[in-house]
Amino acid sequence: MPFVNIKTPEAAxxxxxxxxxxxxxxxxxxxxxxxxxxxxxxVLIEEVKDGGYYRADEVFVLPDEYRVK
Known part of the structure; x- marks a missing residue:
């Protein structure tokens, strides 16, 4: 059974x-x-809340222009 897990910022x-x-x-x-x-x-798409991602040792917050409107 193929299984794919995709993580994306919440509301992206x-x-x-x-x-x-x-x-x-x-x-x-x-x-x-x-x-x-x-x-x-x-296919599992998991949404991670702001603050749950780290990039270059900094907390990642999704910029507003990338949020679903």
Missing amino acids: LSAQQKAEIGHRVTDMLVEYFSEAARPHTM
Whole structure:
């Protein structure tokens, strides 16, 4: 069973965008593993709250221009 775990800042993606990512990642894995993998493929998109990311030893906060509106 293919399993993909994607972590993204909270509020960076809309529900529609997350669904599209899930479909596209599943399609990509089916290309590698065959159509038999589709019903067993899991794509988990986890949202991490601001302050839960660190970049270059600094707390990462998603800039407002990248938030879903």
